[in-house]
Amino acid sequence: MGGYIGKFLSWRGWLPLSRLTYSVYLLHFGINMAWVAQLRQYFSILPDFQAVVMYLGLLTLVYLSGVLLFLLVEQPVANVEEYIRTPPSRPVKHETRENETCETADKEVPADA
Numbered sequence: 001m002g003g004y005i006g007k008f009l010s011w012r013g014w015l016p017l018s019r020l021t022y023s024v025y026l027l028h029f030g031i032n033m034a035w036v037a038q039l040r041q042y043f044s045i046l047p048d049f050q051a052v053v054m055y056l057g058l059l060t061l062v063y064l065s066g067v068l069l070f071l072l073v074e075q076p077v078a079n080v081e082e083y084i085r086t087p088p089s090r091p092v093k094h095e096t097r098e099n100e101t102c103e104t105a106d107k108e109v110p111a112d113a
Helices: 003-009 012-037 048-085
Strands: 092-095 101-104
Touching (some): 012 048
């Protein structure tokens, strides 16, 4: 279901961009306002080529800042949240050949080990 559009939108190449969207959303307004505040002439006077270069420069700056925000803040917080929400694993008791119990976290230990 979904056809070509579904295949295009579910392409794995979109995954890195989809993880950056919230960081970019938070940063783009502030970075754009800082850029506009430092302008010495009106932006509407700039030629088309210079406007395109400025747009691509701002886009690159915002996405690089978004990567830093994601790696330094968003992902570590998500890791801590997952660690807090995940219940601790209980040790599983297994019997060895000598009828001694062996405690492991989640995997079976062969009797020969």
